[in-house]
Amino acid sequence: MGRVAPDILEEIKERIDIVQLVSQYLPLKRAGRNFKALCPFHVEKTPSFTVSPEKQFFHCFGCGASGDIFQFLMRMENITFPEAMEKLAEQAGVEIPKGREEEGDGERNRLYYLHKVATDYFHQALLSPPGQKARELVLSRGIGSSAWETFQLGYAPDSWDRLRDVLKAKGFTAAEMLSVGLLGEREGGRDPYVKFRHRLMIPIWDSKGRVVAFGGRALDPNQEPKYLNSPEHLLFKKGEILYPFHMARKAVRDMGYVLLVEGYMDAITCHLRGFPNALAALGTALTPSQARKVARLSREVVLAYDGDDAGRKAALRAASVLFQVGVVPRVVLLPPGEDPDSFLRNRGQGTFASLVEGAEDVVLWYMAELESLHSLSHPRERARWLKEVLGFLAPLKGSLDLESYLVEVASKTGVTLEGLKREIYGGGKGKVGKTSRAIMGSWEMLYLALALSNPRWWRVFKGEVLEDAFVHSLWEKVKGEDDPSLALSMLDDKERSLLVAKVMEIPEEGVEDLFASCHRRAERKALEREARRLKMNMEGVSGDEREHLLARYIEIMKSIKGTGEEGVYETH
């Protein structure tokens, strides 16, 4: 997403009270300093959903849902952060200045328009006589004419110049067409040529439903390559797009999960046959950016990849990328030689639905798969099995899911839980101890949690001094964000829940002092770190330079003394 001025977010938060916002959706009852209701995010009989007017956070002590007004609206309406911001800004009467992206960016707007003109041109061609082969192909795939409209399918005529002339007549330059890969350059300065010829054209949308690229599928068996796709350009970053995001979003909300498939043809078939929650990552390995998009839509993800070896490997890779955003997907196992597209067409929606229903937890599936390669009854094989499983689980470090899988691994191998943790967190007991202590609450955890509750504190927060591996990993996820609301939205549900729960339990009167005390401690750590650095630098130098470093070193040591040790809040 584009940069949002943090003061806009602050202004929205100042004007919209979380109690008032939540009341628009649920009946809140006062309970002491807080308000309570039955949680809208899980089924419960006694209210554990709590809203704090002081902290301006909500937190469910049942399911862990938590956050500020932005997270509440995102979750309630299943929308993205920018969308939640737009809605709340409107409610608050705060105007969002048009970013560089929207205003005065003639270049981007021209390229959007160029893609629209090309889409219409291809679509008309599909309906015209030369489009016959393309029509036959889609019909043979069970894609009827109403879907041609929905997916804006098209046909690129077998011509080296027609598209170029059409776009030129609309005022676009050859340079623009070249920049988005619709034209290719010819040697000797001759006119550039049209790249997509005699192909079925599939427009690729960005998350707002604007066409930013094309996939072109060959129509003749000897045509190379079989799939020709737009190259990346100003509007098109392949690794950020999920196809068709703007169509699937609502269905994901209704159905409660994302069905992740490999290619756009799979996605189209799924949408037409009862799975409008399908999304495809454009035939490449899932990227972290796509994984974050998926995670924001839903924490429930089912992977339906090809049934062959390559498909299984791709599913495992996707899973490990999803792990990094805290999602543990389930997997549908298609028979070898089938993909969701062929399976749905050959075996029907009901059969596919029951496969999805029975989708397996990816970790349990992987462990079982590996067991067929490495028998657990032989010590050496067992060690190899263990090594691979722990490697696979490594991206889940610091998450609560990991704990439960390790219990499973322990029971299968007879290795103790402590031993497995040592293995995964690499090295000494210390680190494991630190992590579990972090979950219980170190001062660093508290420091981060408090900073996330107040934009003023967030601005001065010194994340670089964090030493605790777990807290540091949280900081890594949020450190680029200018505002705590944005930062909170970068964390997964469990992580956010840990932090918000921490803030909720501190009485309002004490928070200022508490933050100040944590902050002093962080400043002191920063100074100590600087002092260590200077000392090391002094080793190798002499003369004036050494004098200079020494003077600074002494100055820093004085400041450290000045910060004192008093009043530091300890939770362990």
Ligand SMILES: [Zn+2]
């Ligand atoms: Zn709940």
